[in-house]
Amino acid sequence: MTPPATPPTTPSATPSATPPASPATILAGAPTPQPSARREAGPEGAGGTGAHGGTGAPAGTGTEPTKNAGAEPAKGTGTKPARGTGTEPVAGTGTEPIAGTDTEPVADTEQVAGTGAEAVDVAVDVAVGVDVDVAGTDAEPARGTRSAGPSSVPRCAVLDDYQGVALSMADWSPLAGAVDVRVLREPFRSEDEVVEAIGDFEIVVAMRERTPFPASLLARLPRLRLLITSGMRNASFDLEAAARHGVTVCGTASNTEPPVELTWALILGLARNIVTESTAMRAGGPWQSTVGADLHGRTLGLLGLGKIGTRVARIGQAFGMDVVAWSRHLTAERAAEAGVRATATKEELLETSDFVSVHLVLSDRTRGLLGAPELRRMRPTGYLINTSRAAIVDQPALLQALREHWIAGAGLDVYDHEPLPADAPLRTLPNVLALPHLGYVTRRNYEGYFREAVENITAYLKGTPIRRLG
Numbered sequence: 001m002t003p004p005a006t007p008p009t010t011p012s013a014t015p016s017a018t019p020p021a022s023p024a025t026i027l028a029g030a031p032t033p034q035p036s037a038r039r040e041a042g043p044e045g046a047g048g049t050g051a052h053g054g055t056g057a058p059a060g061t062g063t064e065p066t067k068n069a070g071a072e073p074a075k076g077t078g079t080k081p082a083r084g085t086g087t088e089p090v091a092g093t094g095t096e097p098i099a100g101t102d103t104e105p106v107a108d109t110e111q112v113a114g115t116g117a118e119a120v121d122v123a124v125d126v127a128v129g130v131d132v133d134v135a136g137t138d139a140e141p142a143r144g145t146r147s148a149g150p151s152s153v154p155r156c157a158v159l160d161d162y163q164g165v166a167l168s169m170a171d172w173s174p175l176a177g178a179v180d181v182r183v184l185r186e187p188f189r190s191e192d193e194v195v196e197a198i199g200d201f202e203i204v205v206a207m208r209e210r211t212p213f214p215a216s217l218l219a220r221l222p223r224l225r226l227l228i229t230s231g232m233r234n235a236s237f238d239l240e241a242a243a244r245h246g247v248t249v250c251g252t253a254s255n256t257e258p259p260v261e262l263t264w265a266l267i268l269g270l271a272r273n274i275v276t277e278s279t280a281m282r283a284g285g286p287w288q289s290t291v292g293a294d295l296h297g298r299t300l301g302l303l304g305l306g307k308i309g310t311r312v313a314r315i316g317q318a319f320g321m322d323v324v325a326w327s328r329h330l331t332a333e334r335a336a337e338a339g340v341r342a343t344a345t346k347e348e349l350l351e352t353s354d355f356v357s358v359h360l361v362l363s364d365r366t367r368g369l370l371g372a373p374e375l376r377r378m379r380p381t382g383y384l385i386n387t388s389r390a391a392i393v394d395q396p397a398l399l400q401a402l403r404e405h406w407i408a409g410a411g412l413d414v415y416d417h418e419p420l421p422a423d424a425p426l427r428t429l430p431n432v433l434a435l436p437h438l439g440y441v442t443r444r445n446y447e448g449y450f451r452e453a454v455e456n457i458t459a460y461l462k463g464t465p466i467r468r469l470g
Contacts, residue, residue, distance in 0.1 A: 195221065248468065346369070
C-alpha cells in the first residue's frame, strides 16, 4: 500500500459499528505508534524461547518470509512482552452438535493459560522472504528485529505460534511491502498483557481459542480492524462486540480427520500400555511388564455421533468392536445410518462400554455432563477418552476416579487450563495418557490455517473481506 502524501487523521479510538468502506486506506493512513516499553526479562520469566505444547512442529511447504537485512532493531528489545490468561472455551473441537446431526464440526480447539514462561516475539519484513531465526537464553529470550518500513504500513500480530512455524507454513509474500508481520510464540497470562503486546496492531491472526477475544478485550484494542481465527468457529471471540467496534472477523477452513486420528492414538496407547513399555525399553527396564486390553469384541461407547464421532465409530468397527452411541437428540435411525446402536440413556452407555470417548460440543447442556455419579457407573476396567472439551467432564471428579481406580485410566488431550500447569496431577498419574492438546495440530491443518489467513488479509486490504464470521 502506498500511503498518501499527507496522512489522514488517525481513526477514532472508538470505531463506528460499520467498518470503513476501504480497509486498505484506513490501515495505510493510520500512523503507527511506537511499541510500548516492556519490563526487563528476569529470572521470574525463565522458560526461554521454548514453545509450549509439544504440539508437533511440522515443517512447512510455503515460501518463508525473510528479515530485511537493513531492518532496524525493534523498539523495546530485551524487554518482557505480555502474556495472557486462558479460559475454557465454550465451542467444541470439531465434535458433533448435541442434536446428533452430521453437521460440519470445526477441528479441535485450544484454550490458553499462562505458565509464566517468557514470551518471544519476532517481527519480520515479509518483503524479502525468509524466516527469522529465534535464539535466546532462559533468562532473556531473543527478540527479532522490526522491519524498517514506513510508519503507515499496518502491523499484523500472529499469536501463540508455539512451535515457531507460522511463517514456514504458508507463502506470506503476497503481503510483501504491505504489512509488517510480527510473531508472538508464548501464551498470554492476562488481558493487560494482551493489550500491552498488541495494542497498536491493526491485524491479528489467532490460533483457535488459545487467546480469547471477549468484549472487554476488544474494547481495549481501538486500532484493531481485522481479527482472524483458524477454523470457521471460535466461541472465545465475541462477534457482536467485534462488530460494535468495527472489527472484521474472518476464519479459515479446518479438517476434522486429525482429532479422529488422535482419538485412536489415545485408545491404542491406553489399551496396549505403549508409554509404559516404550519407556522401559529406553531405560533398559523389564522386557514386557504389562498385559494389554483387547479391542476386538469389546464395546466402544461414543458420547456424540457427529462427523468426528461417526469416523471414530468406523475405525472401531474395523477393529471388530461393538459401537454404541448417545447424545440427547440422537435417534435410532441416525445411529443406524452409521452402523451404530443408540443407547436409551448415557447411563446405559457408561455401564456397558469398555472405552468411552467424548465427541460433544461444550455448551450449557454438556458442561459437567460426566460427574462423579456418571464416572462411578463406568466399569472398573473401562477407559475414558476426551479430545473434545475438558469441562464436559467434571475435573475434580475425574481426578478422584483415577486416583481411586473407579476406572482403569483416561486418555486426555484437553484441560481446564492450558497450557497445563507443570505441577498438575494429570501430568503424573500413572493411569493417565496425557497429550498437550494436539487434536488439530497437523501439517495439513496448519498449512491451511496460515495460507487462508494470508488470503484473508490480502482480501481485506483490497476492501473485499472473505470468510467472514458473525
